[in-house]
Amino acid sequence: KLTVEDLELKGKKVLMRVDFNVPLKEENGEVVVSNDNRIVAALPTIKYVLDNGGRAILFSHLGRIKSEDDKKGLSMKPVAQRLADLLGQPVTFVPATEGKELEDAIAGLEDGQVLIFENTRFEDVVNGEEVKRESKNDPELGKYWASLGDVFVNDAFGTAHRAHASNVGIASNIAQTAAGFLMEKEIKFLGGAVENPERPFVAIIGGAKVSDKITIIENLLKKADKVIVGGGMAFTFDAANGKAIGNSLFEEDKVALAKQLIEEAGDKLVLPVDAVAADKFANDADTYIAEDGIKDGYMGLDAGPKSIELFKSVLSDAKTVVWNGPMGVFEMPNFAKGTLAIGEELVKVTKENGATTIVGGGDSTAAVQQLGVADQLSHISTGGGASLEYLEGKTLPGIAAISEK
Numbered sequence: 001k002l003t004v005e006d007l008e009l010k011g012k013k014v015l016m017r018v019d020f021n022v023p024l025k026e027e028n029g030e031v032v033v034s035n036d037n038r039i040v041a042a043l044p045t046i047k048y049v050l051d052n053g054g055r056a057i058l059f060s061h062l063g064r065i066k067s068e069d070d071k072k073g074l075s076m077k078p079v080a081q082r083l084a085d086l087l088g089q090p091v092t093f094v095p096a097t098e099g100k101e102l103e104d105a106i107a108g109l110e111d112g113q114v115l116i117f118e119n120t121r122f123e124d125v126v127n128g129e130e131v132k133r134e135s136k137n138d139p140e141l142g143k144y145w146a147s148l149g150d151v152f153v154n155d156a157f158g159t160a161h162r163a164h165a166s167n168v169g170i171a172s173n174i175a176q177t178a179a180g181f182l183m184e185k186e187i188k189f190l191g192g193a194v195e196n197p198e199r200p201f202v203a204i205i206g207g208a209k210v211s212d213k214i215t216i217i218e219n220l221l222k223k224a225d226k227v228i229v230g231g232g233m234a235f236t237f238d239a240a241n242g243k244a245i246g247n248s249l250f251e252e253d254k255v256a257l258a259k260q261l262i263e264e265a266g267d268k269l270v271l272p273v274d275a276v277a278a279d280k281f282a283n284d285a286d287t288y289i290a291e292d293g294i295k296d297g298y299m300g301l302d303a304g305p306k307s308i309e310l311f312k313s314v315l316s317d318a319k320t321v322v323w324n325g326p327m328g329v330f331e332m333p334n335f336a337k338g339t340l341a342i343g344e345e346l347v348k349v350t351k352e353n354g355a356t357t358i359v360g361g362g363d364s365t366a367a368v369q370q371l372g373v374a375d376q377l378s379h380i381s382t383g384g385g386a387s388l389e390y391l392e393g394k395t396l397p398g399i400a401a402i403s404e405k
């Protein structure tokens, strides 16, 4: 499999798929990027291409486009602006995804210059009709985009679980494809942890719903030495163990599955032993520490102090840790302790054990950022759905398409 360093870049039109699907906000009546992590993460590859005399043609999807109306708030223009600021050089924004304006702009690029064209998902709606040319990988679209460049670099790990025209389609229609540095780094860390971890390997899975994470838990129970399951979904496991859970989150149709996992996994599966229980879903709720199940009228919103100690002891000698999903409702300060404690413990094992610590998924990433420790961990994945599917052990089409070449 090629990487960007294997490519001859000088004078080449380099098609670069990035994942710039970033959150936006309005500021003084203007739409701006509100979190540029994914743009920053792609800079090494972009700079490498430009420094080596490539002509960079960047593109990404942004949000989901189901109607002409959706296009209004989801232009790539603010992203182009932020990229220019970060790169410290002009970035030409082309407000089209095909046609003469785009082709002329590409023809006018000089070595070391960069352009970004409009949201690839604008191709999902044509003349008001939802045709999903990009999202359903219309073969003509992939072929057309491939024709615009000489080589293809895919650095969009965050989109690797989607088979779009702009990743899979282009890859199958161009002579040379390569992974960018971000793509390589994501595969090295997430793949390394799952396939060849230094042990003990501890996985921490949190979040609200069992149904969202069940395949990950099953896969990681096969790979890891311990799997900590916390957050809202732990209550379905508690219910399976016959504990009272009050008004906590609960998926009745997953109780049998939870029971089966508890039996099969034995002490490999680590569940919370207490909870911060609240009488309503609000930061100012009345709370108590529930140790023997949760009483009626209350719901568990965070891991309790004994659970935090248990999780810490499980993590204390870890050499590899993968973390996905919060341990409680960390957006509310009174229910953030469990999640923040995991973040702190990860910093500790990174420093003291030389452990490889990997965080994947939006919520846990937000938590380590809230703590201000993101740069003290080994790797923060830029993938949401992509990192989840990777941890589930699935083949990601975006990666397969460039590896097959």
Ligand code: 3PG
Residues within 6 Å of the ligand: 019, 021, 063, 064, 158, 159, 162, 383, 384, 385, 386
């Ligand atoms: C993501 O943010 O997970 C990726 O960019 C994919 O976006 P999507 O879920 O809209 O396909």
